[in-house]
Amino acid sequence: MSGLKIAYSGIEGAFAHIVARRLFPEEGFFSYKSFRKTYEAVESGECDMAVLPIENSYSGEVNDVMDMLFDGKLYVNALYGLPVVQNLLGVRGSRIQDIKKVISQPKALEQCDEYIRSKGFEALQATNTAVAAKQVAQMEDMSVAAIASIETAAIYGLKVLDEQINERDDNTTRFVIMSRDKGCVDIPGQEKSFITVFTVDNVAGALLVPLQIIADYGYNMKVLHSRPLKRYKWQYYFYVEIEGDVTSEMGQKMMSELESACSFAKALGPHYGE
Structure with missing residues (x-):
């Protein structure tokens, strides 16, 4: 790939930017202020790929991004x-004992809550970790620090x-790489999986039907989430990550059965990675 435009949320040094640089080191990067703007940049053709967080192992799914995948x-x-x-x-010349306030994104503050409380720091919120680092650099105040990555510090x-x-050394954020077309990214050594989203009627046992279809075709579900349908009160859609190739003959048959059994169902294309 060459000459691609990669959209990411946040500013330079945000975790989405770090992921974009690792996966597409030779491409051009374009920052957007929100998840929605990042997504829409690719939908409109302004950019070719979007990199957005979908789930954190510590604080759970990123609801806004999951909803955009459905809609x-x-x-x-x-x-x-x-x-x-x-x-x-901190800024050059500062020491830990100088710090009175820390700035970071809310989830980052949550992930470091025990450390922050043990030091007696006042926690202040920023839109993301890179914005926090940029603010601290601009303030040049030795009593204020940011919580962010080492790449962002540089x-x-x-x-x-x-x-x-x-607090946890197994803290991982998963990012989705999205485009207008299927199969645009090939990651050597990674197995194919796919995501499907669907809705079912609000009747007893309705959810069991699509889950049984997936099981009958021998697919393993890795992740299952439910999210409210914002346009319908007390109704939900389901987000499922499944191991295997949805483009295979068996995968296509399974999706056909899901579409018949559900009030709505779609596959978000085959993907590589975790």
Whole structure:
């Protein structure tokens, strides 16, 4: 691939930007202020790929992104798991004992809550970790630190005051890489999987039917989530990640049965990754 335009949420140094650089090191990167704007940039043809977070192992799914997968037209081409290591970043010359306030994205603050409380820091919110780092760099205040990645520290010229301050060392955020077409990303060594989203009638046993169809075809469900349908009160859609190739003959037959059994069903394309 060459000359692709990769959209990501946040600013330079955000985790989505880090993932974009790792997967597409030779391509062009374009930042957007929100998940919605990032998604729409690809839907409209302004960019070719979107990189957005879908789930964190510590704080759960990213609901807005999951809802866009259900409502939108883009296909998922890859899932990429980024180990999230949060660090305390200050301006040059600062020390841990100087810090009174920390700035970061709400989920990052949550992931480091035990550390923050143990140090007696006041926690302030920013839209994402990279914005927090940029703010600290611009403030040049030795009493204020950001919580962000080491890559972000390098981008904004900050000093790493303390490393790996998140409570769990298995903290991972998964990102979806989306495009207008199927099968645009090939990750060597990764197995194919796919995501399907569907709705069922609100009657007893309705959910069992699509789950049984998936099982009857021998597919393994890795993830199952339910999310409210915002346009219908007390109704839900289901998000399922399944191991296997949906483009195979068996995969196509299974999807045909799902579409018949559900009030709505679609596959978001085959993808590589976790």
